Amino acid sequence: MTSTNWIKLEIPSDTRNVAFARTAVALFASQLDWTLDELEDIKVAVSEAVSNSVIHGYGLQEGLVKIGASYTGPELRIVIEDFGRGIADIEQAQEVGFTSIPEERMGLGFTFMHEYMDEVLVASQVDTGTTITMIKRVRDLES
Ligand SMILES: Nc1ncnc2c1ncn2[C@@H]1O[C@H](COP(=O)(O)OP(=O)(O)OP(=O)(O)O)[C@@H](O)[C@H]1O
Numbered sequence: 017m018t019s020t021n022w023i024k025l026e027i028p029s030d031t032r033n034v035a036f037a038r039t040a041v042a043l044f045a046s047q048l049d050w051t052l053d054e055l056e057d058i059k060v061a062v063s064e065a066v067s068n069s070v071i072h073g074y075g076l077q078e079g080l081v082k083i084g085a086s087y088t089g090p091e092l093r094i095v096i097e098d099f100g101r102g103i104a105d106i107e108q109a110q111e112v113g114f115t116s117i118p119e120e121r122m123g124l125g126f127t128f129m130h131e132y133m134d135e136v137l138v139a140s141q142v143d144t145g146t147t148i149t150m151i152k153r154v155r156d157l158e159s
């Protein structure tokens with residue numbers, strides 16, 4: 017039998033909570049058998065997604081960010097959800113170096129998420145919000 021374990025977090029949109037979310041999800045994820053590098057990668061991906069909700073979703077204003085993490089067998093799933101301004105062009109947003117704040121940002125958040133996770137799914141609607149789903153699987157060392 018493969019049971020599912022999960023956590024849910026709700027945090028106010030505040031840059032101070034990015035480090036908390038990253039560490040909390042990493043602690044949960046560490047129930048699976050990652051290398052230290054992989055755990056660092058998971059932290060970066062979570063930071064990037066939560067930062068995006070705070071900075072872009074809510075424009076550093078008040079808002080709710082929901083974070084869920086779960087795993088079934090070797091598959092970790094992380095979901096970051098905001099109810100902010102949303103993304104008009106989801107493809108363009110994920111291009112390497114694309115940013116809507118070029119004077120301040122590098123436009124690399126999505127690039128890191130794609131680099132470090134096995135799957136990144138972006139669902140977004142303007143003025144409704146954005147949901148990022150990221151999946152990473154523990155590598156089977158025997159295969
Ligand atoms: N949750 C979100 N809500 C609204 N827009 C978003 C959200 N996440 C990303 N975006 C849009 O997608 C663009 C690209 O995001 P990405 O994280 O790749 O780069 P960035 O945040 O601009 O720069 P960096 O992550 O390097 O600081 C953002 O500039 C923003 O326009």
Ligand SMILES: [Mg+2]
Pocket residue numbers: 064067068124125126
């Ligand atoms: Mg970003």
